[in-house]
Amino acid sequence: MTTxxxxxxxxxxxxxxxxxxxAIAERLAASGCDLVLHGIEDAAAGTGVARALAAQYGVQxxxxxxxxxxxxxxxxxxxxxxxxxxxxxILVNNAGIxxxxxxxxxxxxxxxxxxxxxxxxxxxxxxAAVPGMRERGWGRIVNxxxxxxxxxxxxxxxxxxxxHGLVGLSKGVALETxxxxxxxxxxxxxxxxxxxxxxxxxxxxALHGGDREAGIRDLLREKQPNxxxxxxxxxxxxxxxxxxxxxxxxTGVSLPxxxxxxxx
Numbered sequence: 001m002t003t004x005x006x007x008x009x010x011x012x013x014x015x016x017x018x019x020x021x022x023a024i025a026e027r028l029a030a031s032g033c034d035l036v037l038h039g040i041e042d043a044a045a046g047t048g049v050a051r052a053l054a055a056q057y058g059v060q061x062x063x064x065x066x067x068x069x070x071x072x073x074x075x076x077x078x079x080x081x082x083x084x085x086x087x088x089x090i091l092v093n094n095a096g097i098x099x100x101x102x103x104x105x106x107x108x109x110x111x112x113x114x115x116x117x118x119x120x121x122x123x124x125x126x127x128a129a130v131p132g133m134r135e136r137g138w139g140r141i142v143n144x145x146x147x148x149x150x151x152x153x154x155x156x157x158x159x160x161x162x163x164h165g166l167v168g169l170s171k172g173v174a175l176e177t178x179x180x181x182x183x184x185x186x187x188x189x190x191x192x193x194x195x196x197x198x199x200x201x202x203x204x205x206a207l208h209g210g211d212r213e214a215g216i217r218d219l220l221r222e223k224q225p226n227x228x229x230x231x232x233x234x235x236x237x238x239x240x241x242x243x244x245x246x247x248x249x250x251t252g253v254s255l256p257x258x259x260x261x262x263x264x
Contacts, residue, residue: 010060011243012081012088014038014068014125015095017049019194020144020232024092027236028243029057036081036088037063038095060085068095068121069113077121078128089136090243091129093122093166094144098196100155111158118162119169126173130182139182140243143170144235147190147258153223167254174252183251185242190258191220193229226259 011028015021017039025035035053039046046063054061062084066073081088096118099110122143133139148156149163167186174184191197197219205215220227238257241247256262 008032008034009089009243010034010036010086011090011092012036012038012078012125012129013092013094014077014121016092017041017046019196020189020192020235021092021094022049023232023236024094024142024144024239025053025236026057027233027240028090028092029053029059029061031240031244032059033090033243034060034085035062036085037061038066038077038081039063040065040067068117071116071120071124074116074121074124075128077125078132082132087132087136088129089133089138090140090142091125092142092144092239093125095121096144096146096162098156098159100159101157102155103157106157114158115162115165118159119165122166123169126169126184130173130177133182134177134180137181139177139180141170141173141182141184142239142242143184143186145170145186145188145254147188147223147256147261149186149188149254150256150262170254171252178251181248183242183247185247185250185252186254187235187238187242188254188256188258188262189230189235190224190256190261191229192232192235194232220259224259224261225264228259230257230259 011033013025016025016037037050050061050063064080066077068074145166146163149167170184170186201215204218205212208214
């Protein structure tokens with residue numbers, strides 16, 4: 001599957017050195033996109049990931065380090081990506097952090113950090129990327145929200161606020177750019193096999209004598225009807241589709257990739 005009719009699109013993917021972000025970068029590279037990967041690793045480590053993708057898929061790739069807790073760094077990310085390779089035609093806001101706690105004891109610093117990385121950084125990168133996309137008459141923005149941008153769970157006040165906010169923000173920007181060849185959409189993953197949920201799986205597995213698969217089923221049974229952790233590559237495949245010419249008429253949607261979670 002090609003990303004577009006042109007093999008020369010450039011994608012900026014945040015949080016792209018592991019998990020869902022890396023899977024999205026891999027799928028975009030396989031479809032012919034050049035890449036700017038964002039992460040928080042040092043330059044040597046991040047550049048190593050970029051070089052490996054470039055060698056494997058025959059594309060250009062660069063790495064830009066930025067701490068998205070810092071609004072100035074987030075605001076400058078598109079500029080730095082452009083300097084590292086070129087202006088992004090595709091922007092994937094994937095970077096995110098999580099913290100769980102009852103609302104009455106939720107620390108303000110954690111609240112502020114989650115909103116900064118999961119919501120404000122996406123606003124700032126979109127604000128920076130849209131003018132260039134308008135000039136070129138083409139752009140794709142894919143924001144990785146979550147099922148928690150659509151439904152709620154306990155002890156996730158900040159994450160819920162950020163992801164619901166990201167869904168609403170995406171709809172608004174989609175309307176603002178709809179006549180200029182730009183689409184803006186969210187992907188809302190359910191339980192996905194990434195390091196962020198490893199502690200929860202380990203805790204459930206401990207209740208089943210260390211059986212990881214039993215722990216996964218126990219965890220997923222509460223929410224996700226297919227009882228299967230999604231491979232990150234499935235989120236990557238969805239992102240590639242939303243960036244393709246086939247999806248040119250799809251904008252302002254929030255696509256659940258959740259094994260039936262939000263169908264209940």
